[in-house]
Amino acid sequence: MLNKILFQRFPNLKSWLTRLQYEYVSTLVKDKGAVFMNFGYTAHHQGAETLELHPDDEYHRYPLQLYHHVAKHVEWKNVEALEVSSGRGGGAHFIMRYFKPKSYIGVDFSERAIQFCREHHQLDGLHFQHGNAEDLKFADNTFDVVVNVEASLYYPNIEKFFKHVKRVLKPNGYFLYTDLRYAEKINEWHSQLKQIGWKVIKEEEITENVLKALEVDREQRIRLIKTYVPKILHRLFYEFIGLSPNAPAKDKPHLDNRRYWYFVLQKV
Numbered sequence: 001m002l003n004k005i006l007f008q009r010f011p012n013l014k015s016w017l018t019r020l021q022y023e024y025v026s027t028l029v030k031d032k033g034a035v036f037m038n039f040g041y042t043a044h045h046q047g048a049e050t051l052e053l054h055p056d057d058e059y060h061r062y063p064l065q066l067y068h069h070v071a072k073h074v075e076w077k078n079v080e081a082l083e084v085s086s087g088r089g090g091g092a093h094f095i096m097r098y099f100k101p102k103s104y105i106g107v108d109f110s111e112r113a114i115q116f117c118r119e120h121h122q123l124d125g126l127h128f129q130h131g132n133a134e135d136l137k138f139a140d141n142t143f144d145v146v147v148n149v150e151a152s153l154y155y156p157n158i159e160k161f162f163k164h165v166k167r168v169l170k171p172n173g174y175f176l177y178t179d180l181r182y183a184e185k186i187n188e189w190h191s192q193l194k195q196i197g198w199k200v201i202k203e204e205e206i207t208e209n210v211l212k213a214l215e216v217d218r219e220q221r222i223r224l225i226k227t228y229v230p231k232i233l234h235r236l237f238y239e240f241i242g243l244s245p246n247a248p249a250k251d252k253p254h255l256d257n258r259r260y261w262y263f264v265l266q267k268v
């Protein structure tokens with residue numbers, strides 16, 4: 001509660017703490033055990049077919065499925081793509097291998113995450129560079145697709161980000177976007193997004209799918225925390241992944257009254 005009030009009053013404090021937090025994650029995890037940092041997605045319980053994955057990707061199934069769900073609606077052939085807030089690069093690496101765009105640039109403001117991606121995700125056409133979502137250093141009309149997954153909640157000025165996305169997209173280019181917000185902020189968030197002027201190709205609330213993914217991935221996430229995070233910080237990291245540290249296995253994860261949405265938008 002206190003942090004919600006503080007962050008509303010001092011939005012740059014949130015951004016600064018976020019940077020610190022993600023730099024720290026890359027200090028803790030030096031290997032490829034955690035190349036994704038999102039809550040994940042599944043529609044299996046709703047009868048969806050199981051996504052076929054390479055055996056090496058099985059370990060990351062749920063966070064990877066969030067990328068798949070966002071990316072599957074557009075044509076990727078010959079596409080020049082940008083991902084803003086690519087984190088530790090698991091999503092960028094997955095999209096390059098499964099959807100095969102011509103090129104893909106991942107941008108993040110964590111220097112250590114970018115360093116990690118350059119060392120661990122080497123594919124032709126895949127590049128990573130340091131940058132800020134609210135000040136994208138690319139020319140107008142550069143990309144066919146812009147991807148953004150579970151990151152814009154950290155940006156102090158979301159409208160700046162949306163304007164940059166529209167600016168750097170080519171005409172008819174796509175913005176593939178997913179994130180979560182507190183229930184009372186959803187309407188404001190949606191109108192900030194729509195105000196920019198897009199053709200809405202798809203929009204869908206996926207909170208239940210994300211919660212289900214957290215539930216089925218629970219044990220693996222707990223193992224990850226136990227492997228990489230010092231014990232004194234366990235409680236904090238359990239909160240990050242929507243779990244109460246001492247809850248029995250049957251306890252359901254929660255998103256603290258936040259709702260998760262995804263959008264496919266086209267620049268018109």
Ligand SMILES: C[S@@+](CC[C@H](N)C(=O)[O-])C[C@H]1O[C@@H](n2cnc3c(N)ncnc32)[C@H](O)[C@@H]1O
Nearest residue numbers: 022036037038085087108109110132133149151
């Ligand atoms: C929850 S992680 C998600 C990372 C990745 N999209 C994924 O799903 O694995 C959020 C990411 O946003 C990045 N980030 C936060 N604020 C940013 C900003 N203003 N500009 C660029 N990246 C930012 C963080 O460094 C972090 O890597």
